[in-house]
Amino acid sequence: MAEDEISNGESAGTLFSLGQITLAVFLGSPIAGCILLAKNYRTLGKSASALQSLLVGIILTPVIFLVAYFPVAYKVGSGRGLDTFKVTRFPNIRKEEKRGLG
Numbered sequence: 001m002a003e004d005e006i007s008n009g010e011s012a013g014t015l016f017s018l019g020q021i022t023l024a025v026f027l028g029s030p031i032a033g034c035i036l037l038a039k040n041y042r043t044l045g046k047s048a049s050a051l052q053s054l055l056v057g058i059i060l061t062p063v064i065f066l067v068a069y070f071p072v073a074y075k076v077g078s079g080r081g082l083d084t085f086k087v088t089r090f091p092n093i094r095k096e097e098k099r100g101l102g
Helices: 018-027 030-043 047-069 093-099
Strands: 005-008 011-014 073-076 085-088
Touching: 018 030, 030 047
Parallel strands: none
Antiparallel strands: 005 011, 073 085
């Protein structure tokens, strides 16, 4: 725990530092950092903010994993007009593997 101590009426506790939360996000996932952030909010007596940080972590973590799971390829089109920059999701990978090219 961090060296920062908070005494709020009857409840006293220590807060996680920004470095500790950052390390939790890097080694764990966004939900790990949001859990530590929620504990900080609860220590400060802000239960609504604690719940909000948990909900953000629960929503953000699967979104990040889904974006990482489905890579995006950028293809250059014919060079005419707005179609020169197209975004696709690697639709031809399986076709090339079936033909023995991959």
